[in-house]
Amino acid sequence: MKIRQYKKEDETGWIRCRVLAFLDTAYFDNVLKEKETYENPAIELVSIVDNQIVGLLDIEYELKRKTICSKSTGLGGMIWHIAVHPDFRRKGIASKLLHEAEIIAQRKGLHYFEAWTRDDDWVNDWYNKQGFANVHSYLHVYLETSDEIKRTLVGKFPDLHPIQAFAHFVGDKKEFMKEQFQRVHECICYQKVFTNSRTKMVPEL
Incomplete structure (x- = not known):
């Protein structure tokens, strides 16, 4: 497996991976026909196995605090998309994508990630295992x-x-x-503060 930066020519594979990954989740009808683009800088990673995109992670990040994220101080990155092809689950792909993104984010001076998800138990368990804290929901x-x-x-x-x-x-x-x-789905906000950040993070609820 290889993790690398997303390229424009990856778009079809990116869309297919995301659609299949979401089919058995609470976001089953949240279908995109083309990949999102962002107003702000973004960390866009894909996981490749045999020239196939089997995982993806998109994080739009702030240059000025609270322009994208809302639940903490410092500069944050919003996880807009994270998905693993269902045939490649339970291989640690999402965790490896997140780890790579954290390294990049801290090099860019970010202090935390924010993510929103719905009430799939296995998804919420994953966020908890990755060190995210539940800070809000509606x-x-x-x-x-x-x-x-x-x-x-x-x-x-x-x-x-x-x-x-x-x-x-x-x-x-x-x-x-x-x-x-x-x-009805509970939409849950998770936050992960980078442990080696020099900025003390205080949730603002």
Whole structure:
């Protein structure tokens, strides 16, 4: 296995790897047709086995604090994409990608990584094992049935009939909301502070 910088010609393989990696997760319908580009500098890594992209990691990072990340002081990097092809899981690929990214990030003067994920237990276990701390969460709420739509959405256009909707719930009654809608995911913010950082990090919740 080889880890290297992403190249433009990797895009098709990058997309395929991400789609397959997400199919059995809470992000199964979060499909991209092309790779994201970033306004700020980014660490973009891929893992290669036999000329196939089997893992990927994209981290957009700050040049000025709190322009991308929100949960700490110092300069942060936001993990926008991390994925491993399902045929290559449990081989330590994600951990190796993260380790390489941490080395690069600290050379660039970053102090921590921030990441958001949903409530897949095995994904959250991975973040915990990698030294990330859970610092915040809210709910992703999908309105997918006619009953959910009718009792939630009130519009001023009588001939416009919503079929689906997506919302953020940032209140305290999370369990109540989970009882009201069929598809609800907890969206969890993780933070990993680099242990050899010279800047003391204090979460700002």
